[in-house]
Amino acid sequence: MNEDKANETQQHDGHEDxxxxxxxxxxxxxxxxxxxxxxAQAHNAQSAKLLLDYGADVNFVAYTGKAQTPLMLAVxxxxxxxxxxxxxxxxxxxxxxxxxxxxxxxxxxxxxMGSTACAKALIRAGCDRTIKDDEGATAEEVxxxxxxxxxxxxxxxxxxxxxxxxxx
Numbered sequence: 001m002n003e004d005k006a007n008e009t010q011q012h013d014g015h016e017d018x019x020x021x022x023x024x025x026x027x028x029x030x031x032x033x034x035x036x037x038x039x040a041q042a043h044n045a046q047s048a049k050l051l052l053d054y055g056a057d058v059n060f061v062a063y064t065g066k067a068q069t070p071l072m073l074a075v076x077x078x079x080x081x082x083x084x085x086x087x088x089x090x091x092x093x094x095x096x097x098x099x100x101x102x103x104x105x106x107x108x109x110x111x112x113m114g115s116t117a118c119a120k121a122l123i124r125a126g127c128d129r130t131i132k133d134d135e136g137a138t139a140e141e142v143x144x145x146x147x148x149x150x151x152x153x154x155x156x157x158x159x160x161x162x163x164x165x166x167x168x
Contacts, residue, residue: 066101
């Protein structure tokens with residue numbers, strides 16, 4: 001890719017390194033998905049592991065109409081019972097508080113999709129449950145709005161477990 005083409009695909013916010021002072025706001029790096037994005041969207045944990053083992057950037061933000069991280073895509077492709085890929089990305093350093101489309105975080109997506117397993121994994125990883133999307137809703141409020149049975153209770157249960165662990 002020539003230098004002009006590379007410059008066209010990157011959006012910088014005025015920082016010399018292209019970064020941002022706020023780590024929760026993902027920087028839009030390119031207008032294409034990486035192989036890791038594709039593996040996450042396809043819920044292909046084996047391919048994702050291989051890509052991560054060879055240095056794929058777990059926090060690379062792709063913009064294809066909306067900013068997305070591999071973690072956000074993995075949450076959206078996970079079933080309620082299977083958060084294995086989500087947990088792998090978290091273990092490899094995925095930013096659990098990255099804000100993407102419509103101001104939503106991975107936890108917002110988990111609550112919207114009804115994926116209790118993903119929500120629990122994200123909460124255990126220490127995600128910020130107070131982040132509000134562009135409509136002013138927290139992830140818990142999204143779960144309540146969709147009337148997802150057990151989601152709010154499961155989220156509260158994990159939070160209580162974590163509090164008890166801190167006390168020990």
